[in-house]
Amino acid sequence: MVLVIICEFSLRSQSYADLLKIxxxxxxxxxxDSTKSASSxxxxxxxxxxxxxxxxxxxxxxxxxxxxxxxxxxxxxxNVTFSSIALKxxxxxxxxxxxxxxxxLLPKLSSNFGPIGSKDFQIGGIALFKFQKNEQLxxxxxxxxxxxxxxxxxxxxxxxxxxxxxxxxxxxxxLPLQVDFNYQLIPLMNAGINFNGQMRSYHxxxxxxxxxxxxxxxxxxxxxxxxxxxxxxxxxLYTRCGQSFARYYRVYNDNDKVSFGMxxxxxxxxxxxxxxxxxDGLIFQIGITYRVAIK
Numbered sequence: 001m002v003l004v005i006i007c008e009f010s011l012r013s014q015s016y017a018d019l020l021k022i023x024x025x026x027x028x029x030x031x032x033d034s035t036k037s038a039s040s041x042x043x044x045x046x047x048x049x050x051x052x053x054x055x056x057x058x059x060x061x062x063x064x065x066x067x068x069x070x071x072x073x074x075x076x077x078x079n080v081t082f083s084s085i086a087l088k089x090x091x092x093x094x095x096x097x098x099x100x101x102x103x104x105l106l107p108k109l110s111s112n113f114g115p116i117g118s119k120d121f122q123i124g125g126i127a128l129f130k131f132q133k134n135e136q137l138x139x140x141x142x143x144x145x146x147x148x149x150x151x152x153x154x155x156x157x158x159x160x161x162x163x164x165x166x167x168x169x170x171x172x173x174x175l176p177l178q179v180d181f182n183y184q185l186i187p188l189m190n191a192g193i194n195f196n197g198q199m200r201s202y203h204x205x206x207x208x209x210x211x212x213x214x215x216x217x218x219x220x221x222x223x224x225x226x227x228x229x230x231x232x233x234x235x236x237l238y239t240r241c242g243q244s245f246a247r248y249y250r251v252y253n254d255n256d257k258v259s260f261g262m263x264x265x266x267x268x269x270x271x272x273x274x275x276x277x278x279x280d281g282l283i284f285q286i287g288i289t290y291r292v293a294i295k
Contacts, residue, residue: 020289048065
């Protein structure tokens with residue numbers, strides 16, 4: 001659905017902030033439906049957040065999100081690379097003793113970066129509120145919007161963050177985007193389970209003969225088991241093995257749109273898919289995070 005690190009930085013919503021995340025993912029061969037053709041899938045991503053403290057109650061937020069994906073979209077054609085780069089600009093503000101609001105604007109270029117035009121540009125934003133119940137528990141609620149190429153897309157968000165008093169068990173949920181549960185086995189290592197759901201769209205230029213301009217809707221749901229290696233308090237190395245389910249990369253004509261979309265729901269005309277789905281499969285991922293404590 002969306003990259004959720006923008007939701008993670010909220011004043012005192014937890015005892016840390018992840019300022020930089022870098023990930024690399026890959027799969028084996030994924031078979032296309034009703035054909036003998038198959039394709040691998042590789043993804044690279046980076047997410048940088050640079051907060052600036054304005055005063056005791058307000059932080060200015062900025063940063064960049066980048067992703068690069070390579071796979072086949074049509075069974076008997078070559079691989080296609082498409083990517084996106086988004087700017088994060090926003091404010092995190094302490095509204096009361098227990099309530100914090102985070103508001104972020106997300107302009108984005110999303111395409112296979114042929115000739116750049118207006119169809120490559122999207123605009124989105126998120127409003128997230130956090131209620132701090134006590135030192136171990138906080139609740140989050142809000143909404144995400146993006147001007148996807150298939151139409152306006154809205155995601156209501158409901159979440160919670162919990163950390164045990166001994167700081168060994170941690171649960172972070174932002175439904176329907178992400179769930180992360182981990183437990184510290186030894187000071188050097190945590191074991192955990194992570195769910196990540198995303199829906200995004202990309203403008204495509206000349207990805208197939210006779211298809212000069214189109215767009216891709218990418219929907220992924222991934223469940224991982226992982227080990228996290230802690231090098232001090234700031235450097236975290238992740239090794240993940242997971243399974244995708246209900247995954248699709250679907251190509252549509254530019255003018256084939258819906259009225260609006262929400263998770264698992266599209267309102268409006270039925271669209272005509274131009275390519276063939278490939279199967280779900282195992283995903284292997286490695287990642288590194290730079291984390292700082294929030295006082």
